[in-house]
Every structure is written in structure tokens, then in C-alpha cells.
Amino acid sequence: MKAITTIFSFFILIQIEAAKAEGNATDHVEELELENEVKLPLVVKTTFHMHLEGSLLEDTCLIKPFQPDTLDMCNYNTSNPLVIIIHGWTMNGKMEEWVFKLASALKTRLEHLNVLIIDWRPLAFQPYPTAAKNARQVGLDVANLLMWLEETMQLSMDKVHLIGYSLGAHAAGFAGSHFPKAKKLGRITGLDPAGPNFEGVPAPDRLSPDDAKFVDAIHTFAKSSIGIAVGIRQTVGHADFYPNGGYFQPGCHMTDIYNNVYQYGLEGVPKTIKCAHQRAIHLFIDSLLKQDQEMIAYRCRDDRAFDQGLCLDCRKDRCNTLGYDVRKVHTGGNSKGLYLKTGPQTPFKVYHYQIKILVMNLIERVKDSVSIALTGSEGESQYFPITLSLEHPENKTYSSLVAVGSMLGELRAVRLRWTGKEDWSSWWRRVTTMMSRGGGANETELIVSKIRLKCGESQEKKWFCGQTAAVTHLKPSQEHEFARCQHASKKKRSSRHLQETIRGQQLAKPSHRIKTDQFETD
Incomplete structure (x- = not known):
């Protein structure tokens, strides 16, 4: 002292x-x-x-x-x-x-x-x-x-x-x-x-x-x-x-x-x-x-x-x-x-990545509770904690920044996981509780539609989707990998199609309309 x-x-x-x-x-x-x-x-x-x-x-x-x-x-x-x-x-x-x-x-x-x-x-x-x-x-x-x-x-x-x-x-x-x-x-x-x-x-x-x-x-x-x-x-x-x-x-x-x-x-x-x-x-x-x-x-x-x-x-x-x-x-x-951003020692250069995540049921920003790792043709990164900041309230788009200390090459996959730093009661308040048809509460989960990465140095944008369904259900302490979307060069599903998919799984209210073309832009 x-x-x-x-x-x-x-x-x-x-x-x-x-x-x-x-x-x-x-x-x-x-x-x-x-x-x-x-x-x-x-x-x-x-x-x-x-x-x-x-x-x-x-x-x-x-x-x-x-x-x-x-x-x-x-x-x-x-x-x-x-x-x-x-x-x-x-x-x-x-x-x-x-x-x-x-x-x-x-x-x-x-x-x-x-x-x-x-x-x-x-x-x-x-x-x-x-x-x-x-x-x-x-x-x-x-x-x-x-x-x-x-x-x-x-x-x-x-x-x-x-x-x-x-x-x-x-x-x-x-x-x-x-x-x-x-x-x-x-x-x-x-x-x-x-x-x-x-x-x-x-x-x-x-x-x-x-x-x-x-x-x-x-x-x-x-x-x-x-x-x-x-x-x-x-x-x-x-x-x-x-x-x-x-x-x-x-x-x-x-x-x-x-x-x-x-x-x-x-x-x-x-x-x-x-x-x-x-x-x-x-x-x-x-x-x-x-x-x-x-x-x-x-x-x-x-x-x-x-x-x-x-x-x-x-x-x-x-x-x-x-x-x-x-x-x-x-x-x-x-x-x-x-x-x-810079590194702690020479060479100080890092690579900047903009993360955009379309989350269907998150209602407040969450700090240091979600981590992301990137895999490219020249290597993969460690997990980085990210703060999900609401960018577009209407379409539930959350954004963050990740700085990676080495060149990853062409991005091929993204891994997302909850870190468990916050207690589940806190998450319960922050994530919309969905009700099953029988009236019981489902387990707390984060529902992710898709992820977009943009590299600041190359200005390239890449889309990543869940491997098995239109949306991915991420539960506490779980990890999911997102691969390059098959039709990344085309516009994604229309608002109507995506909304119907979500409604069919009882994951969103009718009033929560999703504007996917707004998610396409910076």
C-alpha cells in the first residue's frame, strides 16, 4: 500500500x-x-x-x-x-x-x-x-x-x-x-x-x-x-x-x-x-x-x-x-x-473480428458469460469471453469484438459455449422462459439462429450456421460448433420463413418479427 x-x-x-x-x-x-x-x-x-x-x-x-x-x-x-x-x-x-x-x-x-x-x-x-x-x-x-x-x-x-x-x-x-x-x-x-x-x-x-x-x-x-x-x-x-x-x-x-x-x-x-x-x-x-x-x-x-x-x-x-x-x-x-487492439509485446499486431450473433431469446446484455473460439485454415484461437451487446432490438442481433494474436487464415468454423461464470438463477431472469405445451418450463437455453464474422484486416464477411437445424439450442456448460453456411453468398431465409420455423418450435412470440436483411448489413 x-x-x-x-x-x-x-x-x-x-x-x-x-x-x-x-x-x-x-x-x-x-x-x-x-x-x-x-x-x-x-x-x-x-x-x-x-x-x-x-x-x-x-x-x-x-x-x-x-x-x-x-x-x-x-x-x-x-x-x-x-x-x-x-x-x-x-x-x-x-x-x-x-x-x-x-x-x-x-x-x-x-x-x-x-x-x-x-x-x-x-x-x-x-x-x-x-x-x-x-x-x-x-x-x-x-x-x-x-x-x-x-x-x-x-x-x-x-x-x-x-x-x-x-x-x-x-x-x-x-x-x-x-x-x-x-x-x-x-x-x-x-x-x-x-x-x-x-x-x-x-x-x-x-x-x-x-x-x-x-x-x-x-x-x-x-x-x-x-x-x-x-x-x-x-x-x-x-x-x-x-x-x-x-x-x-x-x-x-x-x-x-x-x-x-x-x-x-x-x-x-x-x-x-x-x-x-x-x-x-x-x-x-x-x-x-x-x-x-x-x-x-x-x-x-x-x-x-x-x-x-x-x-x-x-x-x-x-x-x-x-x-x-x-x-x-x-x-x-x-x-x-x-x-x-494490440498485444502485450512486440510484434503488437492483432487481428480484429466483428462477431454478430442472432439470438432469439436473450432479453438483456450478458457480460463474460459467453465464449467464442475461431478455427481457420492456418490455426485456431483460444476461447475468448465476449459481451453480447444488443445492436438491433427488433431482430435480436448482438455484436461483440474479438482480437486474435495470430493469423488464422480462411475461417472454417466457430465454436460457442456458455462459460458458467454467472449463476443459473441470473440466467433464468435474462433468458426468456419458454413454456411447453404441457405448461411446464423448459430448461434454460440460449437459442442461436446464425453467426456472422467480419475480419477487420481483410474486410471479408463469413456466415456460420448450426450443423443440424435452422436454430441451435445452447444449454449451460454446453459447446456447439457452427460451420460455414452452405449458401453464404445468397441472402438468408426470408423473415417470414425464419419466423415460421421459430413459431413452429414455440421459440418466439408472434410480435417478435425478425429482420434478417438488417442483420446482413454493418
């Missing part, structure tokens, strides 16, 4: 300092501007390092603005595009390893590329609210560097890509804001842009779509199950990705805080937090090095709708590729984010 208390105290302190900073925001800005006018130390505290190879800052080559000879010394190639990496707030004053991993991944993927690493640790190794204010100065420093390269090396701003992490993402945005519309930077990527002091503020005071011709952001710690938010939740770009809803990430566990504190002392607290916060970095690195493992995200109104399996459509630019190979499409001011 001491570790948990420490982490809450840590973030409460940040929020208190942030509140104080907001209360004195005007005075602080005036002081910063005054210091810039009188003595220019803040400007020179940001340094620029050409990454050639290696994993230490000492392995880089220092480029000094307005000194062209340093460009020659560092082998700066004027014909190559330029990528600038901007780190975020630091609690220990150290340059973190991910900076060099990202730089190396960029060089491995692209080869002919200039990669600069911005070192603004003297400004970042401050109380968080102060470091957040200093991000503006860093943005100005980067803008001045780019303007100098444009003037002396004829660098086109179209060939500039800024990649900023946490506070560095907003620093990148501030850099881009210094360029007029005709000379906007080509691209800015925000890796889990910082939330405190930036959530909900006007666009000029944070990273926004106005800062470059294309702005993409990956949100991985915008909120957690215990209420801590390190990254920003709102959309800040033309394409905003929310892996796993933008919450705490798979493979990152708050329970690890105990082991980390035991092993690293108080530094174990930020180490635990960084797992989810820095996941955005590692997802981007994966996109550079694992081109055959593209991670596809889907536009959706929120993570809840995505988890219900309602948003696996790629029509009209409704899906996009996370990371370096993102398609630079503008959605006309659509503020909806792009959602996807």
Missing part, C-alpha cells in the same frame, strides 16, 4: 503544481519572455545532435545553428529528408534509451535520412508545470533551426517530420506554429502527447492539426482504470489513434509497482507509469521495423462502441495504418478517433 500511496502522492503533487502554475500563468509567461529578451541562456540550453549510429548521446554529432561548418562535420545531407526527435519531461535528467532506438529504427527503415535528436533536458528537468511552459521555448528553438536550414541549405518544409513524445509532442506543435500556411511542416507525430496543463486548452496552446500539413497522434495512457491520466485524451491531429482505448496497455500492470519499487526504489513508480506512456513509442518503432505486421485502426465514436464490434469498416477512409505508414488523409474535421 505504501507504493500505491506514493504514486497517488506523486500525481497529486503534479496536479497541485499545475493548478498553481495556471493561477500564475500570466506572470510566468511574462517572466519567460523577459528572460529571453535580456539574456538568451534558454535558447542555448536546447542542443541539436545528428544521429549517426550508437545508443549514447556521446555517439552523436553536435550541430550548432548558424554555424554551417558543423553541418559538414556531421555529414548532413541536404538532399535527404529530415526527422527530428523531441523527448519529453524528465524526472532524473537522463536521456532515455528509447530516443536512440527510435533513431536507429528510422535509419534502418529509410537509410537515406537525416535524424536529429533534440536535447532540452536542462529545460525539461524541472517541476512539471515549469517544463510544460518551457516547451514553448523548445518549439521556438526548433523553428529557428529549421528556418536557418531552409535559408542556407534550401531545406523544404515538406521534407520535415517532427516526432515528439509527451511534452515533446506539444513542443513539436509549438515549432510548427511558427510557419505560415504556405510553408507548413510536412508532418508532426505526437507519441502520447502530455495531458496535464494541455487537456481542453485552445489549439494554439497545444499540439493541433494547424501545426503541420499532417498531424498524427498515438494515445496510450490518456486514462487508466484507477483514474490516472498522463497523456491527453482529446483529439489533437488529423489522425488520432487510441490503442486499447487509449487506456493502460496490455503487458503494463499497476501491480508491477511493488516489484519495481523493491528493485529500483522510488524510481520504480515512474518506471511503472512509463510502461503505458511509452507504449506509443514502441508501437511506432514496430511500425518502422515490422512492415509485414501493419496495425490497422478503425474510426469509431468511442472505445465502448469499438468493443461492441460496431466499427470495423474501412469504407470512406474509416480505417488507417498506425505509425510511420499512416495514410495522410484528412477527414474534414471529423473528431472521431481511430481505435484498435
